[in-house]
Amino acid sequence: MTARKTRILHRQIKGGESLPVATGGRGIEIVDADGKAYIDASGGAAVSCLGHGHPAVNAALKAQLEQLAYAHTSFFTTAVAERLADHLVEHAPAGLEHVYYVSGGSEAMEAALKMARQYFVEIGQPQRRNFIGRRQSYHGNTLGVLAVGGNAFRREQFAPLLFESHHISPPYAYRDRRESETAEAYGLRLAAEFEDKIIELGAETVIAFVAETVGGATQGCTTPPPGYFKRIREVCDRHGILLILDEVMCGMGRTGTLHACEQEGIAPDLMAIAKGLGAGYQPIGAALLSGKIFSAFRDGSGFFQHGHTYLGHPMACAASLAVQETIQRDNLLVSVRTQGEHLERRLRERFANHHHVGDIRGRGLFWAVEYVSDRTTKAAFDPALKLNARVKAEAMARGLACYGMPGTIDGRLGDHNMLAPPFISTSQDIDRIVERFGDAVDAAFASLPRG
Numbered sequence: 017m018t019a020r021k022t023r024i025l026h027r028q029i030k031g032g033e034s035l036p037v038a039t040g041g042r043g044i045e046i047v048d049a050d051g052k053a054y055i056d057a058s059g060g061a062a063v064s065c066l067g068h069g070h071p072a073v074n075a076a077l078k079a080q081l082e083q084l085a086y087a088h089t090s091f092f093t094t095a096v097a098e099r100l101a102d103h104l105v106e107h108a109p110a111g112l113e114h115v116y117y118v119s120g121g122s123e124a125m126e127a128a129l130k131m132a133r134q135y136f137v138e139i140g141q142p143q144r145r146n147f148i149g150r151r152q153s154y155h156g157n158t159l160g161v162l163a164v165g166g167n168a169f170r171r172e173q174f175a176p177l178l179f180e181s182h183h184i185s186p187p188y189a190y191r192d193r194r195e196s197e198t199a200e201a202y203g204l205r206l207a208a209e210f211e212d213k214i215i216e217l218g219a220e221t222v223i224a225f226v227a228e229t230v231g232g233a234t235q236g237c238t239t240p241p242p243g244y245f246k247r248i249r250e251v252c253d254r255h256g257i258l259l260i261l262d263e264v265m266c267g268m269g270r271t272g273t274l275h276a277c278e279q280e281g282i283a284p285d286l287m288a289i290a291k292g293l294g295a296g297y298q299p300i301g302a303a304l305l306s307g308k309i310f311s312a313f314r315d316g317s318g319f320f321q322h323g324h325t326y327l328g329h330p331m332a333c334a335a336s337l338a339v340q341e342t343i344q345r346d347n348l349l350v351s352v353r354t355q356g357e358h359l360e361r362r363l364r365e366r367f368a369n370h371h372h373v374g375d376i377r378g379r380g381l382f383w384a385v386e387y388v389s390d391r392t393t394k395a396a397f398d399p400a401l402k403l404n405a406r407v408k409a410e411a412m413a414r415g416l417a418c419y420g421m422p423g424t425i426d427g428r429l430g431d432h433n434m435l436a437p438p439f440i441s442t443s444q445d446i447d448r449i450v451e452r453f454g455d456a457v458d459a460a461f462a463s464l465p466r467g
Contacts, residue, residue, distance in 0.1 A: 036412075041068025044438050044445055046417070054412065055437075057449045058419040061233060062265045062382065062436035063296040065348075066339055073297050076338035080331055089327045097328040100337040104304065107274055107340075109283035113307040116320070117300065117328040121264030121290035122156025124301035125226075128286040129160050130322050132224045132258050135309045138316035146217050148210065149226045150186040152427065154234035155262050155288075164226050167234050168427030182217060184209045186231065187240045190375040190386065191394060191425065203241030211251045224258035224286075229276035230266035233421050236384030236432035237377050245280035258285040258309075264301065265382075268292030269343055269439060272353040272380035279379070285309060295339045298332035348439040356380040358443050359435065362450040372461055381439065385457070386424055386432040396429040404431040406463060410456035418453055433457075 026032025036048035044067045045053045056064055066073065080096060087094055101115040116131070118124050129147065136144040147164045154170070155161040162171060163178035166186070171178065185192065185206055193202040214222055225248065231238030252259045261284040266276045270292055273279055277287070286309065290301030313320055326332075343349065356379065363383060367373040374388035387403055389395045397403050404420035411418045411433075424430030437449060 043067045043069070044441055052415065054415050054417050055445070055449055055452065056417050057411075057453065058417055058434055058436045059291075059438055060296060060417075061291065061419060062270055062434075063291045065269060065292040065439045066295045066297075066342060067438040067440050070295075070297075070339075070342065072342050073295065073335055073338045076334045077297065077331060080334035084330050086326075086330060088325070090323075094328065094330045094333070096330050096337060097333045100333045100340070103337060103340055104289075104302065107344075108304055109275055109277055109287070111283050111285075111306045111308075112287060112304040114305050114310045116303045116305065117333070118290075118302065118324060119299045119326050119329070119332070120301045121262075121288060122158045122161055122301075123324065124264060124288035124290050124303045125155045125161040125164075125260075125262055126158045127303045127322055128260050128288050128305075129164065129224075129226075131286060131303065131305055131309060131320060132260060134317075134321060135258070135312050136223060138312040141220075144221055144223045146222045147181045147224055147226055148213055148217075148222060149181055149183050150228075151183045152186050152188070152231075152235045152425075153183075153226070153228055153262075154232055155226065155228075156264070167423070169423050170427075182213060184213050186227075186235065186238065187244060188231075188235065188238055189241065190377065193241075199241045200243050203244030204247060206241070206244060207247035207251060210248060211255075214251070214255055214257065219255040219257070222255065222257050224260045225252055226260045226262065228262045228266060229280065230271055230379055230382065232262075232265040233419060233434060234423070236386055236421065236424055236434055237379070237382050239377060239379055240280060245277065245282050249282045260284060260286045260288070262288050264288050264290040266379075268340075269349050269352055270380055270382045270436065271378075272349060272356055274343075274349065276379070293339070294332060294336040297335035297339065298329070299326075300329070300332035300336050343439065351441075352380045352439050355437070355441055355443065355446055356382075359383055359437070359446050359450070362446060363435075366450050366454040367457075370457070373457070381441070382434075382436050384432045384434045386430065396425060397431060399423070399428060399431075401464060402431075403460065403464075404433055406460035407431075407433050407456050410459040410463075411453060414452045414456055416449065416452040416456065418456070 040047040149164045151166040153166040155165045164181045166183045267289050285306045287304045294300040375386040389397050408420035419434040424432045
């Protein structure tokens with residue numbers, strides 16, 4: 017397509033004027049102004065779990081629009097917001113009993129941080145001020161969660177504005193697990209590092225541990241070792257520290273259970289959800305909080321000192337309720353697990369002998385492929401080559417949208433691409449996705465300069 021003048025500050029200023037113009041979408045595809053169809057193989061950023069134009073969600077939005085589009089939560093609640101909260105709590109991990117609505121993942125995590133701090137103020141422990149996160153984590157772009165996050169590239173230029181936080185090693189078995197170490201021992205070593213950090217800071221000063229249950233886009237679908245989160249939960253409980261799980265990207269069915277932490281056998285004190293909550297039909301996120309945190313607010317100051325204009329937006333809640341009811345009614349979590357196994361199998365078959373695919377990892381319909389210049393040494397490519405972006409561009413040329421990220425290893429080195437297809441994908445859809453993605457990877461490597 018030809019370049020056009022744009023008044024939008026796009027994510028990439030150079031190139032924003034040549035982005036395809038999306039004009040329609042149906043099922044797993046988005047169509048541009050030239051009539052070209054793209055398989056939305058990453059759901060945007062793991063958002064569009066029901067694909068596009070789902071009739072149940074469209075009908076719910078139309079019905080809600082006829083009733084009420086907006087009411088400010090300092091004056092009113094709405095029936096649809098209450099129904100969605102009931103649904104979310106009914107299916108939440110044990111102990112999570114209340115919902116705080118926001119407009120997206122960053123806001124959900126920001127609210128969770130503030131809830132955690134206010135909780136300790138309410139119960140008479142105001143000296144608690146420290147958050148412990150993980151290196152190469154990503155929890156959003158607002159300043160609070162940027163501070164707790166561990167992505168060096170995103171933090172660098174804003175560092176003078178960020179409050180001090182502390183970071184430990186993330187699960188990254190491909191590069192960090194020792195050859196002599198079992199998966200379980202690796203998880204215990206990581207958890208021991210967490211407890212060492214608590215002792216270093218002083219347990220009485222620590223508010224919470226903040227972690228993505230399954231790593232998101234920054235590190236590419238890294239999964240926790242067996243037993244890791246159970247030990248983390250034990251350490252938190254022993255020292256009176258809250259556990260905040262970020263399931264903005266990996267939650268709401270993406271890994272095969274509604275909440276990723278179900279597969280770890282634990283429940284957090286606070287959990288952030290978004291993306292798959294509303295499937296992109298409306299902007300929405302939420303923080304789920306435990307009964308003890310709610311009780312501390314209720315029996316203390318009587319409020320949570322925080323707020324946004326569009327909390328509990330009726331249209332967003334209507335869309336989300338329809339999304340969640342559809343996932344439940346159509347048994348889509350079973351499909352995520354079944355098609356996830358198929359996606360893993362096809363990826364491993366396609367790249368089994370590829371000289372530059374170092375690792376394939378993920379769960380459910382949430383998978384990443386990490387590239388290396390040498391499979392033996394696991395050396396990364398020169399970041400200047402922008403390998404992940406080359407793959408993304410080649411995929412788009414072939415009618416496939418896949419997510420690409422640089423800085424996989426440390427915020428500077430490493431490349432990966434991510435696939436997060438809609439839950440409605442069939443086996444035939446998965447086959448087409450892997451075929452186009454594989455061709456895009458081959459073309460990207462063929463385009464690299466020689467010598």
